[in-house]
Amino acid sequence: MKKHIGWVAGAAAAVLVAAGAVTYAVAEDDGPGAVRTPTADSADAGFARDMAVHHQQAVEMSYIVRDRTKNEEVRRLAYDIAQTQANQRGMLLGWLDLWELPKVSAKPPMSWMGMGDMPERGNGSLMPGMATDTEMKRLGTLNGKQAEVFYLQLMTDHHKGGIHMAEGCVAKCTVGVEKRLAQGMVDAQQSEIQLMAGMLKERGAKARS
Numbered sequence: 001m002k003k004h005i006g007w008v009a010g011a012a013a014a015v016l017v018a019a020g021a022v023t024y025a026v027a028e029d030d031g032p033g034a035v036r037t038p039t040a041d042s043a044d045a046g047f048a049r050d051m052a053v054h055h056q057q058a059v060e061m062s063y064i065v066r067d068r069t070k071n072e073e074v075r076r077l078a079y080d081i082a083q084t085q086a087n088q089r090g091m092l093l094g095w096l097d098l099w100e101l102p103k104v105s106a107k108p109p110m111s112w113m114g115m116g117d118m119p120e121r122g123n124g125s126l127m128p129g130m131a132t133d134t135e136m137k138r139l140g141t142l143n144g145k146q147a148e149v150f151y152l153q154l155m156t157d158h159h160k161g162g163i164h165m166a167e168g169c170v171a172k173c174t175v176g177v178e179k180r181l182a183q184g185m186v187d188a189q190q191s192e193i194q195l196m197a198g199m200l201k202e203r204g205a206k207a208r209s
Contacts, residue, residue: 069147129159
């Protein structure tokens, strides 16, 4: 299991290095036929705004569970997820700054995917896969195996929602480096879902959906 976690962490780090090398060069793609700076209503801007919010909850969730268990495998996975998604969030917000676009929108989340009218789960769950405020509070009350299982279940749901959003960017975004980062998110989070399924099985549990 440790070998698998290390592989996932290494893959995530590779994505971050590749993306970080061009973070400050993506106000526009270079070369012939380069796209113009995205508009506030574009998929590029919408994905950057929404995924930054989505990632922030994953970071918070991961740091909560690190304080609720002494299991090294879960703590290592949580740390890897927190570091990866915090760095990616910084890239997304940095691109919005480079594009001189607002970090918030008056439109509902997921509008850039044509899903602005989707019903929200409410209670803090703004986008697919996000935990509710009640679920986040509950995670903070659990310890040991119970905390591990609930975290792995919440993060599996979170990753599934994140993959859906990232696939939307791959299909709709126009800035090449952002599309590549989104595809890297899909690949890494699919691997982590498989890893977490095995960790849940070891604990006599399974994903919620």
